[in-house]
């Protein structure tokens with residue numbers, strides 16, 4: 037499943053194509069500037085989708101830090117270094133990929149596009165970009181894997197209250213050729229998300245983003261015997277309640293009428309809410325996952341260097357430095373700030389990847405110079421999906437890859453190894 041860099045147009049070809057098409061009055065399918073991309077996508081989203089996708093925890097300070105803290109670092113380009121040939125290829129779990137870019141797991145994409153993860157997988161395939169399939173995807177992982185063909189993929193796991201369900205999901209991930217299990221650690225409960233709370237909208241309650249569960253034989257059994265907690269106070273029955281029940285019946289697999297009249301849809305959703313996450317998860321639990329699978333385990337959501345050391349000690353194969361795009365702890369440290377400390381803590385023993393705040397090719401360059409092996413792209417590809425489906429995601433990826441290659445070359449680096457050797461300078465005014 038190795039993907040060579042020849043599979044994508046070079047930065048200069050991509051750039052030239054855009055300018056040439058300009059002669060025919062055509063502009064790129066989605067805005068190139070990341071802020072314009074977000075602003076335009078928001079116009080095409082429902083208020084609930086905009087809150088869920090663009091929003092984050094609390095006052096969204098961490099979302100702001102994720103962006104601002106890239107400005108701490110300056111690239112100091114070197115000259116006259118023969119960058120006539122540029123190689124952005126990078127290693128990924130022992131394989132070669134076209135550029136050090138992957139797609140972060142993002143749930144509930146059906147909120148912005150009917151084809152959701154399938155369109156994203158098609159764009160990943162077209163560009164040779166590894167995809168992390170979300171535990172909260174809108175389609176079962178098997179359907180997404182079919183679209184991915186030979187493209188590298190990993191499955192992202194939320195550790196359920198049921199170990200049997202964890203086992204089943206991991207087995208399915210192995211069967212679809214997942215190259216690792218990405219275990220997300222920072223979401224053992226949902227963060228306090230002001231915008232979602234103001235909309236009073238949680239997609240899962242409507243049966244959205246639970247396809248990995250409703251397609252799982254172990255989960256379906258658990259749901260059949262699930263007894264909801266009757267002590268939980270019920271909301272008043274209003275026309276919106278009926279609309280929600282209809283939506284649930286429509287969103288879960290099976291006949292709409294049967295789902296509604298038999299109470300199956302409601303049962304599946306309630307069981308999902310119960311089994312979704314496990315707040316008591318701890319380091320000792322990792323042994324269970326390691327016993328379940330021989331796949332590499334990558335821990336997503338590490339920020340503290342001591343946790344990075346523990347990850348090495350507990351024998352996992354990689355780390356993703358991430359604060360979940362500022363969706364969990366408002367005021368948490370930015371990922372780019374945490375990155376060099378984590379890199380230094382692991383002492384090269386396992387690879388470190390990074391997400392949260394990556395918007396441009398220059399951001400990618402900085403993350404790699406600070407020690408990331410690769411970065412994961414998050415919200416921007418969802419904006420591409422919102423505006424133009426597969427084509428939109430593909431354009432967003434290509435813009436990023438092209439800017440990355442140009443930044444690399446114009447900074448005097450021919451390849452990823454040279455980026456790692458190039459040091460960034462801290463802005464003098466940073467802490468003043």
Ligand code: FNR
Nearest residue numbers: 089140141142143170220360361392393394414415
């Ligand atoms: C996420 N993220 C996420 N992470 C994960 O492990 N599983 C998931 O299902 C989701 N779902 C999800 C939905 C939405 C709408 C967003 C915005 C994010 C987090 C994601 O993988 C990644 O860490 C962040 O998106 C990175 O932040 P930026 O760069 O997108 O701001």
